[in-house]
Amino acid sequence: MKMIFRWFPFGDDSVTLGQIHQVPGVSGVATCMPAIPVGDVWPLDMLEKLKTEINAAGLEMEVIESVNIHEDIKKGLPGRDKYIENYQATLRNLGKAGVKCLCYNFMPVIDWARSDLAHELPDGSTVLSYRHAQVTQMNPSKIAEAMEKKALGYSLPGWEPERLGAMGADIEFYQSMTRDDYWKNMKYFLDAVIPVAEQAGVVMAIHPDDPPWPLFNLPKVITCAENIRTFLSLNTSRANGLTLCTGSLGANRDNDIPAIVREFAGAGRIHFAHIRNIHFLDGVDFDESAHLSACGSLDMYEIVKAFHDSGFTGYVRPDHGRMIWGEKARPGYGLYDRALGAEYILGLWEAMTKGRERHGMR
Ligand SMILES: [Mn+2]
Numbered sequence: 001m002k003m004i005f006r007w008f009p010f011g012d013d014s015v016t017l018g019q020i021h022q023v024p025g026v027s028g029v030a031t032c033m034p035a036i037p038v039g040d041v042w043p044l045d046m047l048e049k050l051k052t053e054i055n056a057a058g059l060e061m062e063v064i065e066s067v068n069i070h071e072d073i074k075k076g077l078p079g080r081d082k083y084i085e086n087y088q089a090t091l092r093n094l095g096k097a098g099v100k101c102l103c104y105n106f107m108p109v110i111d112w113a114r115s116d117l118a119h120e121l122p123d124g125s126t127v128l129s130y131r132h133a134q135v136t137q138m139n140p141s142k143i144a145e146a147m148e149k150k151a152l153g154y155s156l157p158g159w160e161p162e163r164l165g166a167m168g169a170d171i172e173f174y175q176s177m178t179r180d181d182y183w184k185n186m187k188y189f190l191d192a193v194i195p196v197a198e199q200a201g202v203v204m205a206i207h208p209d210d211p212p213w214p215l216f217n218l219p220k221v222i223t224c225a226e227n228i229r230t231f232l233s234l235n236t237s238r239a240n241g242l243t244l245c246t247g248s249l250g251a252n253r254d255n256d257i258p259a260i261v262r263e264f265a266g267a268g269r270i271h272f273a274h275i276r277n278i279h280f281l282d283g284v285d286f287d288e289s290a291h292l293s294a295c296g297s298l299d300m301y302e303i304v305k306a307f308h309d310s311g312f313t314g315y316v317r318p319d320h321g322r323m324i325w326g327e328k329a330r331p332g333y334g335l336y337d338r339a340l341g342a343e344y345i346l347g348l349w350e351a352m353t354k355g356r357e358r359h360g361m362r
Contacts, residue, residue, distance in 0.1 A: 001273070001307065001312050001313065001314060001315070001316045001349065002027055002028070002062075002313075002314070002315050002316065003025050003026050003027060003315075003316050003317070003342055003345070003346060004026060004027060004028045004029055004030050004060075004062075004063055004315050004316070004317045005020045005023065005026050005028075005029050005030070005317055005318070005338065005342065006029065006030045006031070006065060006317055006333060006338075007020060007029040007030070007031050007054075008031070008032065008034070008154070008155070008157075008330070008333075009031055009032070009033070009050055009053070010034070010035060012034065012154060012155055013154070013329075013330065013333070014154070014327075014328065014329040014330065014334070014335075015329065015333070015334070015335045017029070017053070017054060017057035017059055018057055019335055020057075020059060020335075021057050021058045021059055023339045023342055023343075024343065024346070025342065025343070025346045026059075026342060027059065027060055028054070028059045028060030028061060028062055028063065028315075029054055029059055029060075029061060029063070030063040030064065030065040030103065030272075030315070030317060031050065031054065031061060031063075031064060031065070032064060032065055032066060032067075032157065033046060033047075033050070034155055034157070034160070038068045038069075038070050038071075038160070039070035039072075039083045039086060040086060041086045041089040041090050041093070042067065042090040042093055042094070043093070044093040044096055044097060047093055047094065047096075047097035047099075048097055051097050051098060061097070061098065061099065062098065062099060062100040062101060062315070063099070063100070063101045063102075063103065063272065063315050064094060064099050064101070064102050064103065065102075065103040065104075065243075065272075066102070066103050066104040066105060066157070066207070067087065067090055067094075067102060067104055068104070068160075069083075069087070069104060069105075069106060069189070070083040071108075071109070071166070071170055073087075073185065073188075073189050074106060074108050074182070074185055074186075075173060075174075075177075075185065076181065076184070076185040076188065080185075080188070080189075084189060084192045084193065087189075087192075087193055088192065088193055088196040091193060091196050091197050091200050091202055092196065092199075092200050094200060094202050095199075095200025095201045095202050096200075099202055100201065100202060100203065101202065101203050101204075101205055101271050101272055101314070101315055102197070102202055102203070102204050102205065103205045103206075103207055103243045103272050104204065104205070104206060104207065105158075105206060105207040105208075105209070105222075106186055106189075106206060106221070106222070107209050107210075107218075107220065107222075108170070108174050108182070108218045108219055108220075109140070109167060109170045109171055109174065109216075109218060110140060110158075110167075110215060110216070110218065111157070111158025111159065111210075112158050112210040112211075112248075113130070113135050113143060113210075113211065113215060114128045114129060114130050114135075114147070115129060115130055115131040115134040115135050115138075115143075115146075116128070116129045116131070116146075116150070117147055117150040117151065117331035117332070118150045118323065118331060119287060121287070121289075121322070125290075125322040125323060125324045125337075126322065126323045126331075127287050127288040127289065127320075127322045127323075128287075128288045128320055128331055128332050129285075129286070129287045129288065130211060130251070130284075130285060130286050130287075131285050132283060132284050132285055135215065136215065136216075140167050140168075140171065140216060141164065141167060141168070144159055144164050144167070147159060150331060151330065151331060152328060152329070152330065152331075154329070154330035154331075154333075155330075156330070156331075171216050171218065174217070174218050174219060175217055177219060178219075179219050179221065182219040182221060183221065183230065183234070186221070186231070186234060187234040187235065190234055190235040190240055191234075191235055194235045194237045194239050194240050195237075197239045198237060198239045202239070203238065203239045203241050203271045204239055204240060204241060204271075205241050205242055205243040205270075205271040205272040206222055206231065206241070206242055206243060207222070207243040207245055207248070207274075208222040208223065208228075208242075208243070208244075208245050208248040208249045209221065209222050209223050209248065210245065210247075210248035210251070211248070211251045211252075211284070212224065212248060212249055212251055212252045212255070213252065213284070223249070223252065224249070224252065224254070224255055225255070225256075225259070225260050225263065228242065228260070228264060232264070232267075232269055238268055238269065240269075241268075241269045241270060241271040242264055242269055242270045242271065242272075243270075243271070243272040243273070243274060244260070244261060244264065244265070244270045244272070244273045244274070245273075245274035245276075245319065246273070246274065246275050246276060246277075246298060246300075246303055246319070247274065247276040247277065247278050247288065247298075247319055247320065248274070250278055250297075250298050251278060251284070251286055252284075253280065257298060257302075257303050257306075258299070258302040258303055258305070258306040259306075261273075261303060261306035261307055261310065262306045262309065262310060265306065265307055265310035265312050265314075266310050270307075270310075270312065270314060271314045271315065272314055272315045272316075272317075273307060273312070273314065273315070273316045273317075274317060274319040275291070275300070275303065275304070275316060275317070275318060275319060275341070275345055276288065276291060276318065276319030276320055276321075276341065277289045277290065277291050277292065277293070277295060277296030277297070277298045277300055278296050278297060278298060279295070279296045279297055280297040288320050288322070288332070289322070290321075290322055290337065290340070290341070291318060291321075291337075291340065291341035291344045291345065292344060300344075300345075300348065301348060304345060304348040304349060304352070305348075305352060308349060308352040308353070316345060317342075318338045318339075318340075318341030318342045318344075318345060319332075319338075319341075320332030320333070320338075321333070321334055321336070321337025321338035321339075321340070321341055322334075322337040323337070324336050324337050
């Protein structure tokens, strides 16, 4: 596996490339170009400039997270072909710039949702939290407003202003769409872009829906093993793969994350792993937590072991961290707790590798 760190360019991150380079074992970043409007082609010269900056800091730019998908594609509107052509052009440019993996999502309107971005834990650290009653009682623009207040001026990926403007009408649009139609729109997109990704040397890695259940009656599809099987069967190329986000899928207690990892990493379809822990509360409520198994409800040893046993060679990043030690940063994306998470995962990995080499342990 290759340990990387998410980093937001163009001054939109409190964490510097120099700091990331000092986190032991981290070889690169997953980055993005938020300045490009959704649906436009990402210009090669901008990608190359960004790559030069990242390489100059001693890091690689092999993963992009994300190139957002225009809503017309998800809705299956006639305008989608133009946006798909642009997506294909972006994939070609990513390949030319040396990008190997593209993390994206296909969630309608709302990318991810939390009720609080700075919920205080007993030790004084703050985390992202989810209270189902609060989320479902608020209308989406209220959620957006509440989230923005706690984002400390940093952009929230998935809650871009252009998305918020059309949110009400977009949610209305999907009320009459069946899940089958949504799968069809997804297949139309995949069949058009996956061959281009293959040629460009880029693997695509869809991110699960977060949380993995429907909100506001929107179609959610990347939520469980069965639906992931359906997704992977829509286009059977290896370039049609997954970002396995343990915290997103893990929020549904019926999802057996180690089993999901074994099934899909074993089939060579997981290209990127987001590894984080969550702490289950009543019902479907949860708080995000520190990465250690002891701090949350997911067994991180079993999750990492499932990747290790599968011979996983893809990218891994610590996912959201807590805000600790007085750090001021984009919620979930401070330096300190994510660095602790990366070291914990690397420690588990080394122990598993050496346990096998030296003691024949499985
Ligand atoms: Mn994730």
